[in-house]
Amino acid sequence: MPVQGNTNKDSAGEDLFQIEEKQTEIGVKAKRVAVSTTVPFKQPEEGFNQRTLFPTNIFDVLPDDHDCYMYSDILGSLDVSELHKNYSVLGQNAYDPKTLISILIYSYSQRVFSSRQIAEKLHLDLGFMYISKLQKPDFRVLSDFRKDNIEFFKKCFHQTVKLAFEIGLVKLGQISIDGSKFKASTSKHKAMSYGRLKAKEKELTYEVERLIRQAEKQDRQEDEKYKETTGYEVPEDLRYKQKRLKKIIEAREAIEQREEKLHPEKKVEDKKQISFSDQEAPPVISKGEFSYSYNGQISVDSHSQIIVGEHVSQSSNDKEQLEQAIEEIKQSVGELPEDVKVSIDNGYFSGNNLETLKVNEIDGYVACSKGEKESGGDGSIKKDNFEYHEEDDYFICPEGNKLEMVSNTSEGKKIYKAKKEDCDNCPMRNKCCRSKKGEPRIITTDRFEGLRQEMKEKMNLESSKEIYRQRKVIVEPVFGQIKQSGFRGFSMRGKRKVAGEFSLICAVHNIKKIVRALKDRVSCPDPGISLQY
Numbered sequence: 001m002p003v004q005g006n007t008n009k010d011s012a013g014e015d016l017f018q019i020e021e022k023q024t025e026i027g028v029k030a031k032r033v034a035v036s037t038t039v040p041f042k043q044p045e046e047g048f049n050q051r052t053l054f055p056t057n058i059f060d061v062l063p064d065d066h067d068c069y070m071y072s073d074i075l076g077s078l079d080v081s082e083l084h085k086n087y088s089v090l091g092q093n094a095y096d097p098k099t100l101i102s103i104l105i106y107s108y109s110q111r112v113f114s115s116r117q118i119a120e121k122l123h124l125d126l127g128f129m130y131i132s133k134l135q136k137p138d139f140r141v142l143s144d145f146r147k148d149n150i151e152f153f154k155k156c157f158h159q160t161v162k163l164a165f166e167i168g169l170v171k172l173g174q175i176s177i178d179g180s181k182f183k184a185s186t187s188k189h190k191a192m193s194y195g196r197l198k199a200k201e202k203e204l205t206y207e208v209e210r211l212i213r214q215a216e217k218q219d220r221q222e223d224e225k226y227k228e229t230t231g232y233e234v235p236e237d238l239r240y241k242q243k244r245l246k247k248i249i250e251a252r253e254a255i256e257q258r259e260e261k262l263h264p265e266k267k268v269e270d271k272k273q274i275s276f277s278d279q280e281a282p283p284v285i286s287k288g289e290f291s292y293s294y295n296g297q298i299s300v301d302s303h304s305q306i307i308v309g310e311h312v313s314q315s316s317n318d319k320e321q322l323e324q325a326i327e328e329i330k331q332s333v334g335e336l337p338e339d340v341k342v343s344i345d346n347g348y349f350s351g352n353n354l355e356t357l358k359v360n361e362i363d364g365y366v367a368c369s370k371g372e373k374e375s376g377g378d379g380s381i382k383k384d385n386f387e388y389h390e391e392d393d394y395f396i397c398p399e400g401n402k403l404e405m406v407s408n409t410s411e412g413k414k415i416y417k418a419k420k421e422d423c424d425n426c427p428m429r430n431k432c433c434r435s436k437k438g439e440p441r442i443i444t445t446d447r448f449e450g451l452r453q454e455m456k457e458k459m460n461l462e463s464s465k466e467i468y469r470q471r472k473v474i475v476e477p478v479f480g481q482i483k484q485s486g487f488r489g490f491s492m493r494g495k496r497k498v499a500g501e502f503s504l505i506c507a508v509h510n511i512k513k514i515v516r517a518l519k520d521r522v523s524c525p526d527p528g529i530s531l532q533y
């Protein structure tokens with residue numbers, strides 16, 4: 001038995017030794033596997049966080065073709081001498097206005113519009129640092145410079161057009177004009193209608209007068225009781241209502257001035273809205289949604305999509321915008337060449353715009369309809385189906401009957417009416433006559449009808465259609481590029497400041513086009529153009 005016991009003990013010890021040996025072997029294999037499966041990451045450079053003996057240029061880490069280098073050269077050529085008169089030799093040194101405008105333009109090109117975000121980028125982004133030459137103006141300096149130099153942004157835009165013209169990006173062969181809505185810096189929840197304003201003004205006026213009488217009565221009672229005059233103090237409730245009444249009156253006067261400007265000699269409708277935040281922002285209903293937006297107008301050259309004219313309108317449509325658009329183009333490039341072609345969409349098809357083209361002797365191409373069929377969707381006969389004879393001043397209906405003028409008002413409104421017997425015997429009566437009383441067909445127009453008919457005939461030509469088809473690849477992509485770059489609404493308030501910010505946006509667009517063109521030519525030089533670069 002003892003022998004048997006010793007044998008078991010030795011066997012157990014041997015087993016234990018074998019187990020430990022196997023565990024050690026397994027551990028070594030596991031370690032080898034772990035070592036072999038470890039990813040060989042690159043190690044940081046030795047002393048990466050240590051100071052160097054000799055100084056280095058931090059911009060060496062930027063690629064040689066980084067956009068900031070080209071932006072710096074282009075923006076350095078801007079003429080800002082007229083801004084120097086706003087600065088004084090007294091006091092602390094100010095930031096160079098050329099540096100500040102360069103920072104703003106580069107920031108907008110990089111989809112950064114907030115002055116606080118721009119100031120942050122000046123501490124973090126090497127591209128921003130290079131543009132600012134390592135200067136770091138805070139957000140208040142940037143914001144104040146943007147607000148205080150609104151008029152200069154228009155001249156800055158003109159300089160970008162001139163530069164694009166000099167390097168061959170503007171040809172003035174064909175120009176397309178269009179408008180798009182950009183949201184104002186306000187909310188539809190901070191607004192009130194004209195009718196509500198008048199009612200609220202009346203209500204608050206009564207409340208203020210009541211509180212004043214109450215305060216005066218209380219003062220007299222205290223004077224009689226205490227025999228001492230302590231002075232008149234305005235109660236808190238009265239101060240609040242007086243302040244509110246002042247805002248209501250200002251808003252009412254603002255909406256009256258705005259509507260008088262947009263619709264002269266027309267009574268303000270009670271449903272007209274105004275925003276308290278931006279009283280000059282017009283209300284717009286688009287796709288069933290209500291908002292406050294400005295109408296940004298641009299004129300784009302067909303060669304490289306350079307914007308050669310821009311302005312901001314408070315009008316919700318484009319029927320009165322062509323005259324100013326043409327003037328803006330002339331301010332940028334001078335007189336237009338005789339063979340320039342101007343293409344614009346149906347939104348500009350109005351008598352005043354057509355007259356502008358004729359007066360300026362411009363070869364214009366205006367869409368006369370929105371692409372609908374000649375008749376209405378229900379088969380009804382529209383005004384466009386009637387033929388106008390300008391020399392004798394009458395219309396001919398599709399069935400050959402004449403509509404003669406029966407009225408010509410002092411405002412230029414002209415009314416043409418068919419004969420009753422012609423309409424009664426006409427097989428198209430049900431699709432043409434709209435009167436529920438059985439009256440014959442009536443057409444209303446103005447003194448521009450001849451220009452409309454002339455444009456319709458011109459647009460029926462295949463050559464005109466081919467020219468107009470190019471419009472959609474000239475001006476429409478530019479609005480897409482601006483909005484895709486992040487700009488969809490203004491950060492400033494009031495038409496004057498909004499117009500300045502829009503000029504800045506258009507200048508940024510042009511500079512982005514110039515930078516791209518120059519980079520392409522540096523890599524593939526054009527022997528026909530000499531670039532100082």
